[in-house]
Amino acid sequence: MPKKNSGNKKAEEKTDYKREFKLLDENPGTVYLSASRIGMHVRCPKQYEFRYIEGLKMRPSGAMILGGSWHAALEVNYKQKIESRSDIKSTDMTEIFANSFDERVKNEEIDWKDEKPGVVKDVGVEITVLHHRQIAPTVQPVTVEQEFLVPFTDTNKLYGFLDVVDNKRFIVENKTAGRTPSEDDLFKDVQLTAYSYAYRSLYGKDEAGIRKDIAVETKVPKTVQMKTTRDGNSIEILRQMAKGVESNTKSGVFPPNPNSFLCSKKWCGFWDLCMGKKQKTTIFSDLGEKK
Numbered sequence: 501m502p503k504k505n506s507g508n509k510k511a512e513e514k515t516d517y518k519r520e521f522k523l524l525d526e527n528p529g530t531v532y533l534s535a536s537r538i539g540m541h542v543r544c545p546k547q548y549e550f551r552y553i554e555g556l557k558m559r560p561s562g563a564m565i566l567g568g569s570w571h572a573a574l575e576v577n578y579k580q581k582i583e584s585r586s587d588i589k590s591t592d593m594t595e596i597f598a599n600s601f602d603e604r605v606k607n608e609e610i611d612w613k614d615e616k617p618g619v620v621k622d623v624g625v626e627i628t629v630l631h632h633r634q635i636a637p638t639v640q641p642v643t644v645e646q647e648f649l650v651p652f653t654d655t656n657k658l659y660g661f662l663d664v665v666d667n668k669r670f671i672v673e674n675k676t677a678g679r680t681p682s683e684d685d686l687f688k689d690v691q692l693t694a695y696s697y698a699y700r701s702l703y704g705k706d707e708a709g710i711r712k713d714i715a716v717e718t719k720v721p722k723t724v725q726m727k728t729t730r731d732g733n734s735i736e737i738l739r740q741m742a743k744g745v746e747s748n749t750k751s752g753v754f755p756p757n758p759n760s761f762l763c764s765k766k767w768c769g770f771w772d773l774c775m776g777k778k779q780k781t782t783i784f785s786d787l788g789e790k791k
């Protein structure tokens with residue numbers, strides 16, 4: 501069953517373990533949206549209502565714990581690399597990953613679905629080593645985990661963190677995924693559009709490009725680097741999506757979306773509160789036979 505939040509906005513936004521929220525602390529009462537909020541609203545407004553209006557929290561999945569701990573190891577390496585210009589040892593990165601993973605498993609209520617924690621951890625160690633060997637040497641960070649809170653619509657600011665900005669003015673997002681995204685996935689990714697808008701607002705100029713550095717958790721894990729770009733039209737589309745969130749919030753209307761690819765007992769933590777309690781399915785077989 502989803503848990504009720506304390507009502508703390510920072511806790512609601514928290515997707516990565518132990519992240520700090522300095523700008524929200526310094527600007528109490530700021531009305532803001534993030535790419536993850538906008539994305540959830542598009543996938544299912546009802547899910548958005550459960551999560552951000554009612555403040556209910558879904559239990560993190562094993563994949564989220566793996567992704568967050570992997571991210572923590574990359575962050576430590578990249579932060580020190582701004583000055584040192586060299587990567588820490590692979591074993592240091594896997595140790596950071598494992599410590600973060602173990603701590604989260606100990607302290608959080610995780611929805612493992614059909615996964616085994618030990619197997620998930622082994623995959624995490626493997627993709628941390630892969631990242632260290634194949635991706636980290638290609639990245640020279642200039643900023644890491646840069647927090648942003650920038651004007652966006654008449655009523656909302658846009659909030660989030662830029663994973664990495666590198667020395668070639670590329671915005672880099674570090675991501676774990678179950679499959680390699682398509683070109684189309686990248687083109688439509690609202691998170692990347694939000695990064696682009698934030699970069700332009702912070703630096704007063706366009707980024708050179710956006711790259712997704714991905715650890716793909718296939719049977720044999722691999723890494724992929726994919727590049728994309730954004731223009732004014734992409735940003736305008738994101739702004740219109742944000743206005744849709746504002747409009748629904750104002751009217752208090754959050755329609756469910758059973759056609760969302762996430763609408764299932766497995767993938768929506770609010771299933772029992774929403775579709776589950778109403779579900780009654782009759783399966784007809786042998787339709788040709790009358791009784």
Ligand code: SF4
Pocket residue numbers: 544546547756757758760762763764768769770771774775776
């Ligand atoms: S069960 Fe389906 S319709 Fe209901 S909140 Fe979840 S995704 Fe939306």
